[in-house]
Amino acid sequence: MQASPSAPTERTEPETDPDARLVADQLGALLRRLFLDPRADHLGAIEDKRLCLSQVRALFILAGRQTPITAGELAGRVGLSPAAMSRSLEALVKRRLVTRRESSSDRRVRLVEIAARGEAIVEELIALRRAGLERFVADLEPEPRAQLSAALDAISSVADDE
Numbered sequence: 001m002q003a004s005p006s007a008p009t010e011r012t013e014p015e016t017d018p019d020a021r022l023v024a025d026q027l028g029a030l031l032r033r034l035f036l037d038p039r040a041d042h043l044g045a046i047e048d049k050r051l052c053l054s055q056v057r058a059l060f061i062l063a064g065r066q067t068p069i070t071a072g073e074l075a076g077r078v079g080l081s082p083a084a085m086s087r088s089l090e091a092l093v094k095r096r097l098v099t100r101r102e103s104s105s106d107r108r109v110r111l112v113e114i115a116a117r118g119e120a121i122v123e124e125l126i127a128l129r130r131a132g133l134e135r136f137v138a139d140l141e142p143e144p145r146a147q148l149s150a151a152l153d154a155i156s157s158v159a160d161d162e
Helices: 017-037 040-048 053-063 071-077 084-095 116-138 142-161
Strands: 097-101 110-114
Touching: 017 071, 017 116, 040 116, 053 071, 053 084, 053 097, 053 116, 071 084, 071 110, 084 097, 110 116
Parallel strands: none
Antiparallel strands: 097 110
């Protein structure tokens, strides 16, 4: 007997290495601690600027680009439908955080790029996040700080090779 289309599908977790799961849990706990630190000023700055998470993601994506991107491609990168991305972009355009224009080669295509005000917000959020990370590292004793540095160096070198 086949399952009906409305029947819920069973989700199974992929097989994982128990050591990998342990380290992932540890990393997740650390990331939660860093993200939710009451001294984490970047969250307050996001709230103060009345930005939603998808708008912050869009600003960071655009800030990392040297050339404009289509609204459709940005929607895919942010994980929004084209209609939701259009509404989100409209709010960012009105606040002069991004610019949107027609493509010179195809008038149906809308190109988006970050504006100076949007770039300034991204730089502010990065500086606030970096300050929070510096506070965390400064609170570590010398030995765990050195261990963290060595682990990050090893991880970075592996990531650079990929």
